[in-house]
Amino acid sequence: MEQLKEFRNKLAYSDNGTGNVFVLLHGYLESKEMWSDLAAELSKNYRVICPDLPGHGKSPFEGNEVSMEIAAKAVENLLNSLSIEKCVLIGHSMGGYIALAFAELFPERLCGFGLFHSHPNADSDEKKASRMLEIGMIANGKKAEIVETNIPRLFANFNLSRLSKQVEKWKSVAFVTPDSGIIASLRGMASRKDRNFVLSQLNVPSILIFGKSDNLIPKEIGIELKNKHSHLQVVWLENSGHLGMIEEPNQARLAITSFLLAVFSRA
Numbered sequence: 001m002e003q004l005k006e007f008r009n010k011l012a013y014s015d016n017g018t019g020n021v022f023v024l025l026h027g028y029l030e031s032k033e034m035w036s037d038l039a040a041e042l043s044k045n046y047r048v049i050c051p052d053l054p055g056h057g058k059s060p061f062e063g064n065e066v067s068m069e070i071a072a073k074a075v076e077n078l079l080n081s082l083s084i085e086k087c088v089l090i091g092h093s094m095g096g097y098i099a100l101a102f103a104e105l106f107p108e109r110l111c112g113f114g115l116f117h118s119h120p121n122a123d124s125d126e127k128k129a130s131r132m133l134e135i136g137m138i139a140n141g142k143k144a145e146i147v148e149t150n151i152p153r154l155f156a157n158f159n160l161s162r163l164s165k166q167v168e169k170w171k172s173v174a175f176v177t178p179d180s181g182i183i184a185s186l187r188g189m190a191s192r193k194d195r196n197f198v199l200s201q202l203n204v205p206s207i208l209i210f211g212k213s214d215n216l217i218p219k220e221i222g223i224e225l226k227n228k229h230s231h232l233q234v235v236w237l238e239n240s241g242h243l244g245m246i247e248e249p250n251q252a253r254l255a256i257t258s259f260l261l262a263v264f265s266r267a
Contacts, residue, residue, distance in 0.1 A: 011078045012058035013051040017043030020111075020264050021087040024050045025075070025095030027117075028185055029150060029174040031057030034092065038245050041253055046260065049087075051078055053098065055181020062180075065187040068101035076106050088112035088263055090207075090256070093216070093242065094185065100195040103202065112263035114207040114256075117214060117242045119221055122194040131190040138179050138186075146182075147174040156213035156241035166246050199229045205263045207233040209255060211240030211247070233259065 014032055016039060026034045032050040039048040054071050055061035063070070075098065079087065086109055091099030096118020103113055123131065134146055151171045152160055160167060199206070208229075210222040226234045235255045240247040 010081060011051040011053070011074050013049055013078060014039065015047070015049050015082070016040070017045070017047045019046050020260075021084050022046045022048050022260060023075070023079075023087045023089045024048065025053060025089070025091035025098055026050070026056070027091075027093030027095050028189070029056075029147070029177055029182065030092070030170070031173055031177075033057070033173065034170075034243075035245065037249055038253055038256070042257070042260070049078075049082070049084075051075060053095065053185075055184050056177055060178075060181075061184055063184060065191065066181070066184040067188045068097050068192045069105065071098040071188070072101035072105055075102055076109065079109065085109065086111045088114070088260060090114035090116050091118055092116040092245070093118050094189060097189060097192055097195075100198050101192075104195060104198045107201075107203075110202075110204050112205045112207075112259070113202055114209065114259065116209045116252075117211055117217060117240075117244060119217060119225060120195040120199050121221070122192060123190050128190045131186045135183050135186050138183055143175070143179060143182070147171050150174070153215045154242040156211065156239065156247060157215070158213070159239070159241065159247050163246065166243075196228065199225075199232065202232075205233070205259070205266070206231075207235060207255075207259045209235045209237065209244060209252070211237045211242060211244050213240065214242045216242050 024035045026032055032052045035050045039050055042048050052059040054066045054074055088111055089099050096115040100120055137146055151174055152167055155163055212219060237244040237248045237251055244252040
């Protein structure tokens with residue numbers, strides 16, 4: 001566990017509302033602002049905390065690799081600094097990988113868990129090669145190519161025109177993400193292990209939320225995970241790609257609100 005000491009900075013974060021605690025982790029090339037609209041609604045009934053993950057937004061990172069364990073420890077440090085003992089934790093995309101590492105390392109801190117357009121599988125060899133290619137492009141000053149390619153793919157193809165302003169907004173966020181943070185995150189995602197065993201061992205209410213038109217997570221993966229982890233609640237967003245909080249905000253909010261009500265009614 002020596003590597004968990006590498007992140008020395010406190011995460012930047014937003015903290016709104018009072019009551020039971022709900023923590024949302026954003027994805028790769030994003031920031032805590034990805035959750036702004038959803039957090040504003042949920043903070044009417046809960047305390048909602050959204051950190052900038054290491055190397056993203058306003059949270060710096062100085063190492064060569066943000067392992068999922070390092071990021072999970074940073075989230076735990078944030079909870080400790082806020083005197084929060086337990087929370088519901090949901091992670092989007094890369095944030096889901098970090099949430100899984102957190103669930104493995106600190107299961108006693110959870111009262112509910114969720115993956116939002118994410119999964120527990122390790123990278124395939126093809127995906128690892130793709131991440132290494134992106135690292136090379138960043139090192140050669142080609143971040144713009146990555147942003148112009150990756151951000152539109154987060155949206156379902158049929159939503160690109162309708163949500164063109166959001167596409168441009170998140171391109172601008174990706175453009176200002178530090179190169180060092182992008183590279184360190186890519187290395188961390190490529191080296192992460194399979195954590196299906198974490199989902200199998202969860203003993204708190206848990207939810208998987210998928211988009212039916214996700215360009216990054218094929219529907220077949222969602223179906224496979226639903227069958228493998230039949231004890232988990234699975235929600236499909238009918239008209240979303242990889243960004244249900246933007247593409248179908250009302251449906252995403254209803255799914256999460258219903259989940260939170262179920263979690264906290266058990267307390």
